Amino acid sequence: MRTTRREFFALSGAVALSADAAPAKAHFFTPFDPQARTLLATLSLDEKIGQMTQPDQLFLQSLDDIEKYHLGSLLSGGDSDPKTGNDLVSWTELYERYQKRALAAKRRIPLLYGIDAVHGNNNLIGAVCFPQNIGLGCTGNAKLVEQCARITALEMKACGVNWAFSPCLTAPQDIRWGRTYEGYSQDPAVIAPLGVAVTRGLQGKSLNDPLSVVGCAKHFAGDGGTFWGTGQPKGNGERYPLDQGDTRLDEATFRKLHLSQYIPSIRAGVGTIMPSYSSWNGIKCSANKRLLTEILKDEMGFEGFLISDYGALQQIPAANFKEQIAISINAGMDMVMVPEKYVDFFTLLKENVAENKVPMARIDDAVTRILRVKFAMGMMDPKTDLMSIPSATKAFGSAQHREVARQAVRESQVLLKNEKKTLPISRSAARIHVGGKCADDLGNQCGGWTITWQGQSGETTKGTTILAAMKKAISPSTQIRFAKDGAGAEGATIGVAIIGETPYAESAGDRVDLHLAPEDVAVVQNMKRAGIPVVAVIVSGRPMLIEPILDKVDAILASWLPGTEGDGVSDILFGAFKPSGKLSFTWPSGDSTSLHIGDPGYKTLFAMGHGLTY
Ligand code: BGC
Numbered sequence: 001m002r003t004t005r006r007e008f009f010a011l012s013g014a015v016a017l018s019a020d021a022a023p024a025k026a027h028f029f030t031p032f033d034p035q036a037r038t039l040l041a042t043l044s045l046d047e048k049i050g051q052m053t054q055p056d057q058l059f060l061q062s063l064d065d066i067e068k069y070h071l072g073s074l075l076s077g078g079d080s081d082p083k084t085g086n087d088l089v090s091w092t093e094l095y096e097r098y099q100k101r102a103l104a105a106k107r108r109i110p111l112l113y114g115i116d117a118v119h120g121n122n123n124l125i126g127a128v129c130f131p132q133n134i135g136l137g138c139t140g141n142a143k144l145v146e147q148c149a150r151i152t153a154l155e156m157k158a159c160g161v162n163w164a165f166s167p168c169l170t171a172p173q174d175i176r177w178g179r180t181y182e183g184y185s186q187d188p189a190v191i192a193p194l195g196v197a198v199t200r201g202l203q204g205k206s207l208n209d210p211l212s213v214v215g216c217a218k219h220f221a222g223d224g225g226t227f228w229g230t231g232q233p234k235g236n237g238e239r240y241p242l243d244q245g246d247t248r249l250d251e252a253t254f255r256k257l258h259l260s261q262y263i264p265s266i267r268a269g270v271g272t273i274m275p276s277y278s279s280w281n282g283i284k285c286s287a288n289k290r291l292l293t294e295i296l297k298d299e300m301g302f303e304g305f306l307i308s309d310y311g312a313l314q315q316i317p318a319a320n321f322k323e324q325i326a327i328s329i330n331a332g333m334d335m336v337m338v339p340e341k342y343v344d345f346f347t348l349l350k351e352n353v354a355e356n357k358v359p360m361a362r363i364d365d366a367v368t369r370i371l372r373v374k375f376a377m378g379m380m381d382p383k384t385d386l387m388s389i390p391s392a393t394k395a396f397g398s399a400q401h402r403e404v405a406r407q408a409v410r411e412s413q414v415l416l417k418n419e420k421k422t423l424p425i426s427r428s429a430a431r432i433h434v435g436g437k438c439a440d441d442l443g444n445q446c447g448g449w450t451i452t453w454q455g456q457s458g459e460t461t462k463g464t465t466i467l468a469a470m471k472k473a474i475s476p477s478t479q480i481r482f483a484k485d486g487a488g489a490e491g492a493t494i495g496v497a498i499i500g501e502t503p504y505a506e507s508a509g510d511r512v513d514l515h516l517a518p519e520d521v522a523v524v525q526n527m528k529r530a531g532i533p534v535v536a537v538i539v540s541g542r543p544m545l546i547e548p549i550l551d552k553v554d555a556i557l558a559s560w561l562p563g564t565e566g567d568g569v570s571d572i573l574f575g576a577f578k579p580s581g582k583l584s585f586t587w588p589s590g591d592s593t594s595l596h597i598g599d600p601g602y603k604t605l606f607a608m609g610h611g612l613t614y
Pocket residue numbers: 076077078116165218309310506
């Protein structure tokens with residue numbers, strides 16, 4: 001049984017969200033300390049530092065560097081595919097080659113291999129891509145979200161990788177931010193239970209199950225609360241408006257909006273947490289001891305380890321890389337994502353220890369935390385199979401997995417407006433005229449973090465576009481005609497304008513203006529001119545400013561970034577399923593003078609929780 005939005009809000013409200021209250025301690029990792037400490041006692045300083053080092057495989061100079069620098073981890077960032085091709089076999093070979101090399105080293109400490117499996121194992125061609133988090137937030141269905149994450153873990157284990165940089169627990173407060181779609185909601189009370197669901201789905205019933213992967217809650221903390229104009233420098237004297245900026249809030253408000261949602265995931269045993277690139281009141285999170293050590297580890301009782309964001313240490317204000325490293329490790333960072341500069345990191349951290357700039361006790365704490373997680377995952381047991389799992393390989397991209405994604409798509413659709421019962425469309429309507437740049441574009445409906453870091457328009461992976469799905473759903477006598485610009489609608493029974501955004505990720509998605517593009521408005525106008533009812537389907541990573549079409553269209557469906565299974569959208573359009581999604585963000589109106597929630601100039605068009613049905 002799915003939870004209704006009202007029940008969902010009640011449920012999420014019931015999660016203890018007072019970030020002041022120390023969580024009841026659930027010990028997922030400290031029980032492994034005896035083993036972790038025994039191993040730690042035998043490790044040299046070099047070996048300890050190696051455990052704390054995470055290069056991107058793309059920049060690994062030699063396979064033997066795994067042993068030479070005693071590496072504890074590798075990652076594939078958003079564009080770090082195997083050189084041999086982007087397919088399951090190549091990914092499996094890539095992962096297994098590195099893991100086998102680590103296992104052949106003197107110490108035989110396996111690698112954690114991290115990947116941004118944020119809406120499915122989305123770097124791999126052929127993997128199922130679920131709706132991006134903003135859509136999942138509108139389902140209000142934690143059980144379903146858990147199922148999606150379980151499948152993500154299976155599709156990761158299909159090639160062997162064991163660490164997902166997910167769930168993203170950000171609470172975006174300004175939808176002009178390029179990472180808005182990575183957030184489930186603007187409201188921590190909605191985010192919290194979904195973070196638990198993803199943690200459970202990824203990590204399974206037990207972390208040492210071969211089909212479990214470890215999760216990573218990110219970006220701690222306040223990544224979604226940055227203030228306009230404070231974003232990261234572009235290098236040309238300008239700044240991105242929001243991404244990696246500064247969240248300027250007093251501690252009580254910061255705790256409520258940006259920390260509270262982490263507590264339930266910590267209680268559910270999330271193994272790793274990624275500190276944010278952004279700052280809190282001018283201090284980079286990666287450098288903030290109060291935040292990382294006092295609040296997160298000591299007070300909230302986080303027992304896992306912290307992994308820095310990609311090259312994040314290099315943004316800490318300091319004289320040089322060596323000082324940046326000392327500041328961050330002393331603040332509580334345990335493992336460092338140093339995509340390229342892993343040799344420098346290794347050398348400089350060693351120097352810092354030799355010069356007493358980083359105490360040995362801090363190194364030991366960091367490595368104990370990393371080893372704890374590895375022991376909890378069963379990785380240290382020589383009997384554990386650390387390679388790809390054949391049953392998972394078989395199920396990769398399967399019809400069953402796609403069916404779950406399709407259900408998630410259905411439940412994520414939010415019907416914003418529906419006059420004169422325009423929707424659902426009859427399957428046997430004489431002629432349906434479809435237009436818009438997102439109608440027949442798998443890349444657009446998947447968004448960023450799909451195959452490539454930024455995502456890309458076009459047929460980038462396997463799946464069903466919304467148009468292809470509509471064609472499957474109609475009766476034999478029904479005609480569908482498609483014109484990207486919507487022209488030629490005369491004589492059609494109904495027009496469907498499938499419009500919105502093209503893919504982006506992170507800073508590249510920061511926008512000054514969120515109005516629909518002129519070409520999108522033109523699609524609606526071309527259809528309207530034909531004198532037919534028009535439905536707008538908005539494919540986007542956030543609410544858009546839709547006033548230019550609001551009165552011209554008869555129905556509006558917010559589709560978000562539904563992923564590879566366009567059938568789920570078509571199921572709603574034709575009424576095979578009734579819409580049940582509810583807005584997990586407020587939808588602002590175009591005459592707002594600010595889009596930062598809570599600003600006096602923010603005006604609401606549709607309230608959070610809004611969503612019609614048939
Ligand atoms: C992003 C993280 C991501 C990391 C690794 C960074 O640019 O901020 O969300 O996990 O890259 O790809």
